Amino acid sequence: xxxxxxxxxxxxxxxxxxxxxxxxxxxxxxxxxxxxxxxxxxxxxxxxxxxxxxxxxxxxxxxxxxxxxxxxxxxxxxxxxxxxxxxxxxxxxxxxxxxxxxxxxxxxxxxxxxxxxxxxxxxxxxxxxxxxxxxxxxxxxxxxxxxxxxxxxxxxxxxxxxxxxxxxxxxxxxxxxxxxxxxxxxxxxxxxxxxxxxxxxxxxxxxxxxxxxxxxxxxxxxxxxxxxxxxxxxxxxxxxxxxxxxxxxxxxxxxxxxxxxxxxxxxxxxxxxxxxxxxxxxxxxxxxxxxxxxxxxxxxxxxxxxxxxxxxxxxxxxxxxxxxxxxxxxxxxxxxxxxxxxxxxxxxxxxxxxxxxxxxxxxxxxxxxxxxxxxxxxxxxxxxxxxxxxxxxxxxxxxxxxxxxxxxxxxxxxxxxxxxxxxxx
Amino acid sequence: xxxxxxxxxxxxxxxxxxxxxxxxxxxxxxxxxxxxxxxxxxxxxxxxxxxxxxxxxxxxxxxxxxxxxxxxxxxxxxxxxxxxxxxxxxxxxxxxxxxxxxxxxxxxxxxxxxxxxxxxxxxxxxxxxxxxxxxxxxxxxxxxxxxxxxxxxxxxxxxxxxxxxxxxxxxxxxxxxxxxxxxxxxxxxxxxxxxxxxxxxxxxxxxxxxxxxxxxxxxxxxxxxxxxxxxxxxxxxxxxxxxxxxxxxxxxxxxxxxxxxxxxxxxxxxxxxxxxxxxxxxxxxxxxxxxxxxxxxxxxxxxxxxxxxxxxxxxxxxxxxxxxxxxxxxxxxxxxxxxxxxxxxxxxxxxxxxxxxxxxxxxxxxxxxxxx
Numbered sequence: 179x180x181x182x183x184x185x186x187x188x189x190x191x192x193x194x195x196x197x198x199x200x201x202x203x204x205x206x207x208x209x210x211x212x213x214x215x216x217x218x219x220x221x222x223x224x225x226x227x228x229x230x231x232x233x234x235x236x237x238x239x240x241x242x243x244x245x246x247x248x249x250x251x252x253x254x255x256x257x258x259x260x261x262x263x264x265x266x267x268x269x270x271x272x273x274x275x276x277x278x279x280x281x282x283x284x285x286x287x288x289x290x291x292x293x294x295x296x297x298x299x300x301x302x303x304x305x306x307x308x309x310x311x312x313x314x315x316x317x318x319x320x321x322x323x324x325x326x327x328x329x330x331x332x333x334x335x336x337x338x339x340x341x342x343x344x345x346x347x348x349x350x351x352x353x354x355x356x357x358x359x360x361x362x363x364x365x366x367x368x369x370x371x372x373x374x375x376x377x378x379x380x381x382x383x384x385x386x387x388x389x390x391x392x393x394x395x396x397x398x399x400x401x402x403x404x405x406x407x408x409x410x411x412x413x414x415x416x417x418x419x420x421x422x423x424x425x426x427x428x429x430x431x432x433x434x435x436x437x438x439x440x441x442x443x444x445x446x447x448x449x450x451x452x453x454x455x456x457x458x459x460x461x462x463x464x465x466x467x468x469x470x471x472x473x474x475x476x477x478x479x480x481x482x483x484x485x486x487x488x489x490x491x492x493x494x495x496x497x498x499x500x501x502x503x504x505x506x507x508x509x510x511x512x513x514x515x516x517x518x519x520x521x522x523x524x525x526x527x528x529x530x531x532x533x534x535x536x537x538x539x540x541x542x543x544x545x546x547x548x549x550x551x552x553x554x555x556x557x558x559x560x561x562x563x564x565x566x567x568x569x570x571x572x573x574x575x576x577x578x579x580x581x582x583x584x585x586x587x588x589x590x591x592x593x594x595x596x597x598x599x600x601x602x603x
Numbered sequence: 604x605x606x607x608x609x610x611x612x613x614x615x616x617x618x619x620x621x622x623x624x625x626x627x628x629x630x631x632x633x634x635x636x637x638x639x640x641x642x643x644x645x646x647x648x649x650x651x652x653x654x655x656x657x658x659x660x661x662x663x664x665x666x667x668x669x670x671x672x673x674x675x676x677x678x679x680x681x682x683x684x685x686x687x688x689x690x691x692x693x694x695x696x697x698x699x700x701x702x703x704x705x706x707x708x709x710x711x712x713x714x715x716x717x718x719x720x721x722x723x724x725x726x727x728x729x730x731x732x733x734x735x736x737x738x739x740x741x742x743x744x745x746x747x748x749x750x751x752x753x754x755x756x757x758x759x760x761x762x763x764x765x766x767x768x769x770x771x772x773x774x775x776x777x778x779x780x781x782x783x784x785x786x787x788x789x790x791x792x793x794x795x796x797x798x799x800x801x802x803x804x805x806x807x808x809x810x811x812x813x814x815x816x817x818x819x820x821x822x823x824x825x826x827x828x829x830x831x832x833x834x835x836x837x838x839x840x841x842x843x844x845x846x847x848x849x850x851x852x853x854x855x856x857x858x859x860x861x862x863x864x865x866x867x868x869x870x871x872x873x874x875x876x877x878x879x880x881x882x883x884x885x886x887x888x889x890x891x892x893x894x895x896x897x898x899x900x901x902x903x904x905x906x907x908x909x910x911x912x913x914x915x916x917x918x919x920x921x922x923x924x925x926x927x928x929x930x931x932x933x934x935x936x937x938x939x940x941x942x943x944x945x946x947x948x949x950x951x952x953x954x955x956x957x958x959x960x961x962x963x964x965x966x967x968x969x970x971x972x973x974x975x
Contacts, residue, residue: 280709284963291967295960298708375818378974444779445844468829468845551830551973562970566680567963568687 232574238346246347260320267323290342354575390538401485409493442467468550485530492526640669641694647674648835649858657908701958703742712741713883723921742880744918749941750788756866767873781849784830786969793820857914871946914939
């Protein structure tokens with residue numbers, strides 16, 4: 179659309195090129211619409227809604243609105259005003275009678291463990307106290323409830339349960355992320371590390387990272403020679419070998435994982451064999467499963483094809499003449515491998531390792547089945563919070579951190595190696 | 604060359620999708636349209652067979668309503684999830700009293716009117732006929748089960764363990780231990796084995812120092828523990844020789860002894876008894892049929908039906924007299940029942956009030972301890 183484009187006289191003004199191309203382009207883009215819609219509905223939408231849960235948690239605020247209003251001016255020291263006692267009592271007694279206090283108590287308990295029993299235990303007696311007071315005609319004002327609640331459970335006379343209620347009532351909150359990083363709010367409102375018994379997530383993130391790294395390296399060490407052999411075999415043999423790699427790939431993950439249980443367990447085939455040949459005694463059977471070793475072995479096996487296949491297809495494109503040339507020019511086989519062959523297979527190594535690592539970092543079923551307790555990874559904890567504790571906020575925060583970590587890794591990889599160097603052949 | 608690359612890429616992508624889809628199977632859906640059915644949820648395996656033969660079949664015979672069986676591993680998580688999501692597809696759930704009471708507090712279970720409970724075979728009134736504390740606002744008692752520990756005589760050939768403390772004694776009995784991945788019963792067992800008197804046990808558990816003490820005791824066996832999730836895994840671990848001893852539900856060990864002839868031995872010392880109930884998920888569209896099902900299961904005949912398949916004690920006195928021998932093998936049932944006086948020389952009755960209030964906290968603390 180610059181001045182150079184002035185149309186020549188006598189001809190109808192030509193539509194600019196980009197405009198002429200627009201129609202077909204839109205039509206072409208239209209073909210991708212079903213995919214875009216599918217991805218939005220089944221992937222982006224649910225993911226965003228789950229991620230929102232990691233910082234937005236309105237349940238307690240909605241369940242105890244009067245309490246939250248009464249606590250708004252409190253400085254967090256000592257006990258709050260009489261109004262807060264009265265509001266909490268009204269709402270506890272009402273919720274108890276309508277049988278939905280348990281849910282609220284569960285939510286508050288996530289902020290401070292022990293709050294569920296405090297709330298459920300106190301509220302049971304508060305219902306009785308309210309009934310007795312009504313029968314006796316006693317006015318149930320803030321002072322009455324302050325006295326009654328502290329008499330029922332002395333903890334209401336200190337700031338801790340009130341701080342927990344106030345924190346749980348925040349609609350927008352960072353507490354799930356704090357918990358996922360093993361931090362908590364201190365009594366002065368500052369951030370501090372959680373008590374040692376509760377510090378579990380950061381070590382788990384580390385373990386997941388290290389296991390994924392280890393599995394990826396193990397896959398590379400095992401997979402590289404295999405891929406090389408397949409790529410340099412005559413077609414007929416290569417097909418058979420490729421089938422051997424693909425066959426387990428087509429088998430259900432569950433079947434493969436449970437097969438490892440049969441092989442590796444205490445009375446399993448491997449141990450029986452080692453005992454039979456006298457390498458170990460019957461008492462000295464090796465624990466190879468339900469621990470970290472089991473996780474390592476099974477994950478390496480399951481993920482191996484993801485490294486072999488990209489490597490294979492890249493190696494196929496490396497002409498064998500290069501190696502022959504290098505050797506004939508005086509390089510030792512190792513030098514030729516290191517300086518001629520290896521650099522040419524790097525795109526495949528990059529692709530395979532990144533794929534394997536990212537799959538490994540989210541691994542869930544295999545560690546759950548063969549990992550025992552010491553072989554559990556962060557995704558098992560996410561599954562626990564989604565399925566068992568129903569603490570979706572924390573699950574979402576953990577998932578967001580995992581997603582962030584993988585993205586960061588991708589960016590680092592891009593900076594160091596360059597994402598365009600990834601090749602699948 | 605190009606095409607082989609494309610094939611590889613698509614294979615990788617397809618496999619990636621398949622991996623993502625390999626999630627655990629969901630619960631069974633309801634029955635076919637046009638035919639009335641309810642879904643009753645239970646613990647699977649030999650216990651599920653017992654309840655099907657005990658009262659599911661007779662319920663269908665009497666009412667024409669099909670009973671679909673679904674399995675779970677206990678706990679309120681799925682019930683809560685269904686109610687909160689507004690998608691209730693379970694109707695009747697087998698729960699412990701503590702779980703029923705928690706669920707009742709949260710409004711995820713239906714209130715059950717005690718007047719629906721049927722009289723005993725000789726007209727016994729339900730309020731006298733049920734064992735103490737078997738029924739609560741949202742739960743109808745059906746049985747008593749026990750957490751015990753057991754060993755395999757073919758694997759443990761030396762002097763046998765006889766006391767609860769032996770389960771925690773790695774010096775005299777070196778070897779792996781099977782324990783359920785749940786704080787229930789194992790916390791009590793650890794404290795009893797550590798010498799805490801039974802009448803003070805829950806007071807001790809309520810203090811921070813008591814919790815420290817429990818987990819210190821469990822720390823002593825932690826690296827020898829194989830954690831199991833489904834009740835059927837416990838006898839399997841024993842049979843495979845994966846563990847030297849395992850904690851288990853007594854009925855599962857009984858089943859392996861009687862039906863499979865396994866040389867398992869139960870140590871009744873320090874058994875932790877608990878009450879099992881049936882409860883109805885709040886908001887089920889099949890409430891009437893679910894109520895009738897619970898009413899049917901509360902008959903003494905139904906409880907005796909279960910008690911003739913698996914060694915769990917019935918919740919009614921009048922059902923005790925109806926239980927004699929195992930339905931298939933003819934084994935005398937009472938020597939295997941947890942409430943047989945011979946097995947009750949040293950037992951603990953689970954305090955469901957304590958667990959109703961503290962259960963979620965204990966699970967949270969236990970999970971954190973496990974993950975460390």
